[in-house]
Amino acid sequence: MGELVHFSFKGLVVILMSAVFVNNYVLQKFLGICSFLGVSKRLDQATGMSLAVIFVMELATAVTWPIQYYLLNPHGLGYMQTIVFILVIAALVQLVEIALKKYIPSLHAALGIYLPLITTNCAVLGVAILNIDKQYDFLAAMVNSLGSGLGYFLAMVMFAGVRSRMEEGETPKAFEGLPILLVAASIVSVSFFGFSGVIDRLFS
C-alpha cells in the first residue's frame, strides 16, 4: 500500500461531481443493478431506497476505512478486506435497523424495508473497496461515498421517470417486461458517457 493521497477543497469537489456523473456506480460501473432494476418501479420507493443507500454508503465508509488502515494493514491482512468488509457492513446495517426501529420508528417505516436489502449490496461494498484502492484519505473517502450515493439517487430517480413513461406506451410483445427495461437502462447508461471528461475539464 502506497501513501495516502490528500486533496484540496477543489479536489474534493471534483471527486464529488465525478462520483455523481462520470463514475456513476449504477450507470458506468454497473454495480447495484439488481436493486436499480427492482426498486425503480415507483418514484417514492426509488427515493426511499436511494436515501437508504446514501446513508449506508457513508456509514460503511466511515467504518471500513479505519478498519483497513488501523486494523488490517498494520497486521499485513490487507488482502482480507473483502470478507471483513462484508461482515462488518452487514452487521452494522442490521444494528442500525434495530436501533432505528426502537428510537425513530417513523424513519424505520420509511427506510426500514430497504435497509436489509442493502446489507450486502455490491454498490456499497464497491464504494468501500474503491475508496481503499484509490488511496483516498478519510475525508476524500467520505466525499466519494456521498457522491456515489447521490449518483445512485440520480440514476434511480431518472430511471423511475423513464419507467413511468414506458408504462404509458405500448411495448411490442417480444420486448414486454424485463427486455425493454434492460434496453432502456442501457440507453440511459450510454447517455451518461456524455459526462466523461466534462467534470475534469470544468474544474481544471
Place this chain on the structure above:
Amino acid sequence: MSAIIFAVVSVTIIGIICAVMLAFASKVMAVEENERFPEVRNCLPGANCGACGFAGCDGYAHALVEGGTKTNLCVPGADGVSKKLSEVLGVAFEDVVEKVAVIHCHGDCKATSDKLEYRGIESCRAAKLLYGGKGTCTFGCLGLGDCAKACPNGAICLENGIAHVNPRLCTGCGICATACPNGLITTVPATVKTAVYCGNTDKGALTRQACSRGCIGCKKCEKACPAGAITVVDNLAHIDYAKCTSCGLCAEACVTGSISSRISQI
C-alpha cells in the same frame, strides 16, 4: 501457516464481536410487538386503500390492537371483516356503513360538447394538462378512465364519454377518488338516494354555456330541502349526507337535472 491461522482467528474474532453486538442490541432495543397484531392484520383485506382513515391496512391493524378504534371502519371488507375483527379482539360487533363511489358529473356527449380533438396519451391526468381537457367544461369528467384503471374491482365503466359506477361491484374503497384529476369522485353511504351530479363552480351563465346538465347555483334545491341538508357554495350545490333524508324533493326542484336520483344513473 501461522499467517493463515492469524487471519482465520482475527476474522473469527471480528465475527464474534459483531455477533455479540447484534445479539446484545436485539435484546436491549427489542420493540414489543403485540402478538395479536398479525392475527388482526390477517383479517383485513390488504388492499391498503385508506378508506378507514389510516395509512394502509397495517396502520389500521396497529390502531385496532392498541384499542380505542372501531372495528367497522373497513369499508371494502364490509360486515364480514368487521365480524372477524370483533371476534379476534373480543368486542361487540358493529355494522359497517357500506359506501359507494359517486362520480359528480353526468355531462355526457348529449349534454356537453368538445372544444378540441384530443389525440394524446389515453389518461385523464395527461388530457387535463392540455387546456383543462377536451370538453367545454373544465370541471367535468374527462372520460379517459383513470378511475376505471385505478378501480381494483372493475366497477367503473365508460359510456357516452363519461365514467359510471356500478354500485353492485363498488366496495367504496375510494381509490378512484384519488385517481380523478378533477376530484369529481367521493364516497357516500350506500343508502343515499340523491346526489349532485356536477362539479362546475363557474357562474350559472358560464356553466349553462358549457353543459346543459350543469349546476347553475339557482338555490332552488336549497329552498326545497325540508331537512336543510343542501347548501350552495361557489355556484354549486352540496348535500350534507348527515342531514339528508333521501326524500328526493331536491331532484324534483332542480331545473337542470344536475341533482338526481342515484338509481337513475345506473
